Amino acid sequence: MCLRGTVVHLILMISGFSIQTKVKMMMIKRFRKFLFVSGIIMVGCQKKNSDFEIKITKQDAGYGYQIIKKKRILINQPYIPAINKQLPFKNSMEAHKTANLVMSKIGKLSLPRVSVQELDSMNITY
Numbered sequence: 001m002c003l004r005g006t007v008v009h010l011i012l013m014i015s016g017f018s019i020q021t022k023v024k025m026m027m028i029k030r031f032r033k034f035l036f037v038s039g040i041i042m043v044g045c046q047k048k049n050s051d052f053e054i055k056i057t058k059q060d061a062g063y064g065y066q067i068i069k070k071k072r073i074l075i076n077q078p079y080i081p082a083i084n085k086q087l088p089f090k091n092s093m094e095a096h097k098t099a100n101l102v103m104s105k106i107g108k109l110s111l112p113r114v115s116v117q118e119l120d121s122m123n124i125t126y
Helices: 003-014 019-045 092-107 116-121
Strands: 052-058 063-069 072-077
Touching (some): 052 092, 063 092
16 A cells, blocks of 8 residues: 555544545545536526426317417317318317327427327327
């Protein structure tokens, strides 16, 4: 052991900590810093979907949905998207499932388009 290591060892012994305890304490401090920085980064990068709201609307023969942000209607969808007819959703659950899909696409910063395949995969009747 070199002189410098011996001096550090003596200082640690005098302060009441063993070398293993001191190393553990240093690792815990580093881990805490890592967790803190990771948390800050995750909060900063989180998508702000909480600003959006889904409203299910009653139509003449069924249901539709609206995507609202800060009290402004961004998307008004009274009919089932992606089909060539103007048919409303049969029930509010189907409208809500489709609105959730659109919201997830908005959250991923992609176009909020819905395809016939996606409607079929969610068992939307049309």
